[in-house]
Amino acid sequence: MNSFSYRDRQLYAENVRLADIAQQLGTPCYVYSRAALEDRFQAFADALKGRDHLVCYAVKANSNLAVLNLLARLGSGFDIVSGGELERVLAAGGDPAKVVFSGVGKTRDEMHRALAAGIYCFNVESEAELEVLNEIAGELGKPAPVALRVNPDVDPATHPYIATGLKQSKFGIDIAQAMTAFERARSLPHLRVTGIACHIGSQLTDLAPVVEALDRVLGLANTLLDKGFTLQHLDLGGGLGIRYNEEQPPSPDAYIRAILDRLASKGGHGRKLRLVFEPGRAIVGNTGLLLTRVLYLKHGSEKNFAVVDAAMNDLLRPALYEAWHDITPVAVDAPRKMLKYDVVGPVCESGDFLGHDRELGIEAGDLLAVVSAGAYGAVMSSNYNTRPRAPEVMVDGDRFQVVRRRETVAELFASESILPK
Numbered sequence: 001m002n003s004f005s006y007r008d009r010q011l012y013a014e015n016v017r018l019a020d021i022a023q024q025l026g027t028p029c030y031v032y033s034r035a036a037l038e039d040r041f042q043a044f045a046d047a048l049k050g051r052d053h054l055v056c057y058a059v060k061a062n063s064n065l066a067v068l069n070l071l072a073r074l075g076s077g078f079d080i081v082s083g084g085e086l087e088r089v090l091a092a093g094g095d096p097a098k099v100v101f102s103g104v105g106k107t108r109d110e111m112h113r114a115l116a117a118g119i120y121c122f123n124v125e126s127e128a129e130l131e132v133l134n135e136i137a138g139e140l141g142k143p144a145p146v147a148l149r150v151n152p153d154v155d156p157a158t159h160p161y162i163a164t165g166l167k168q169s170k171f172g173i174d175i176a177q178a179m180t181a182f183e184r185a186r187s188l189p190h191l192r193v194t195g196i197a198c199h200i201g202s203q204l205t206d207l208a209p210v211v212e213a214l215d216r217v218l219g220l221a222n223t224l225l226d227k228g229f230t231l232q233h234l235d236l237g238g239g240l241g242i243r244y245n246e247e248q249p250p251s252p253d254a255y256i257r258a259i260l261d262r263l264a265s266k267g268g269h270g271r272k273l274r275l276v277f278e279p280g281r282a283i284v285g286n287t288g289l290l291l292t293r294v295l296y297l298k299h300g301s302e303k304n305f306a307v308v309d310a311a312m313n314d315l316l317r318p319a320l321y322e323a324w325h326d327i328t329p330v331a332v333d334a335p336r337k338m339l340k341y342d343v344v345g346p347v348c349e350s351g352d353f354l355g356h357d358r359e360l361g362i363e364a365g366d367l368l369a370v371v372s373a374g375a376y377g378a379v380m381s382s383n384y385n386t387r388p389r390a391p392e393v394m395v396d397g398d399r400f401q402v403v404r405r406r407e408t409v410a411e412l413f414a415s416e417s418i419l420p421k
């Protein structure tokens with residue numbers, strides 16, 4: 001479900017015409033829907049009602065302060081992967097006591113700041129990291145809560161660049177070595193082992209790998225509980241997919257239900273653990289789109305090109321993963337001739353495309369929406385080709401607010417310097 005709809009041949013975000021946003025702010029421009037965002041978070045919260053749980057929204061998916069602030073107001077926790085993300089969460093009014101800190105390469109400074117801020121848990125990904133965290137906690141005189149992120153070696157059936165739970169991946173502690181790491185963690189004086197975590201990958205559309213990972217991690221959790229580890233929570237990470245094209249991912253409700261059912265039938269003592277989830281894409285993915293305008297149509301002997309003003313620097317997913325995003329005209333007054341186009345940007349790379357072979361009836365000057373761009377869109381944008389980053393807008397009912405203004409070109413090189421004569 002999202003809050004973008006067609007009425008009178010216009011595409012609306014809630015009750016605002018996208019054409020009006022483009023008119024006022026120019027393009028390219030990211031547009032988010034508050035109603036859709038709140039609805040997606042609530043889907044997780046509702047599915048977990050009555051169960052001790054914490055939904056820690058994965059900040060990396062979309063870290064705009066307005067997005068974080070709306071989620072914080074709904075009671076969301078946050079999954080962070082850097083000190084920068086922690087500062088964003090705090091600036092947006094997030095509760096540090098609901099923050100989990102993931103990532104294979106936390107620095108000493110980042111650990112220090114997170115521990116001082118009082119985060120809920122460090123999801124530790126190696127024995128070496130345990131030793132450093134123990135030192136920092138000793139220096140601060142404050143025990144560090146840790147979960148070990150185990151790598152359950154499950155194939156998540158997703159794009160190889162976003163699979164994280166296979167043995168050959170850099171993420172997590174090999175499940176075969178996890179017991180030793182847990183024993184080590186327990187022996188370190190400044191650490192408190194409070195949980196066990198896993199995350200097998202992103203854009204998961206099939207429940208079988210999720211349940212398989214759950215079984216493996218639960219098996220380990222039960223052994224740990226039998227050995228007297230005082231685990232309090234089980235963090236199953238994020239990864240639930242969304243519909244971009246033909247995919248049919250389970251709803252948050254079906255996903256959570258599958259996990260709760262499995263816990264009830266096979267959970268052992270593990271069934272009593274508090275459940276933590278780290279969804280990113282499933283919350284924001286379909287709550288945002290990228291508006292872009294057609295600059296030129298170009299008809300080659302083999303291909304037709306629609307050159308638009310958004311590019312791979314604005315939305316990297318097609319170039320990086322050959323990801324498919326629906327591209328749809330926004331305000332079309334007169335019927336247009338339908339043709340197959342490659343929708344491409346102005347960046348000097350052949351990989352700079354937003355979509356290949358799209359059947360579109362368009363003319364120069366038309367506005368297009370690249371949909372399902374709320375997750376891993378603006379956050380992965382860059383200034384390549386010295387292109388200012390696009391503004392971001394939050395639609396709230398019949399109003400909209402700029403939640404990040406367009407960068408100016410001068411800002412892009414303001415921090416650079418040239419050598420003296």
Ligand SMILES: Cc1ncc(COP(=O)(O)O)c(C=O)c1O
Binds near residue numbers: 201281
């Ligand atoms: C540890 C961790 N948690 C949560 C997420 C969020 O993933 P998604 O946006 O697929 O829900 C990721 C990214 O895949 C991750 O690496």
Ligand SMILES: N[C@@H](CCCC[NH3+])C(=O)O
Binds near residue numbers: 060162202317375376
């Ligand atoms: N950036 C990826 C998802 C990465 C998940 C991060 N752990 C995407 O756009 O699909």
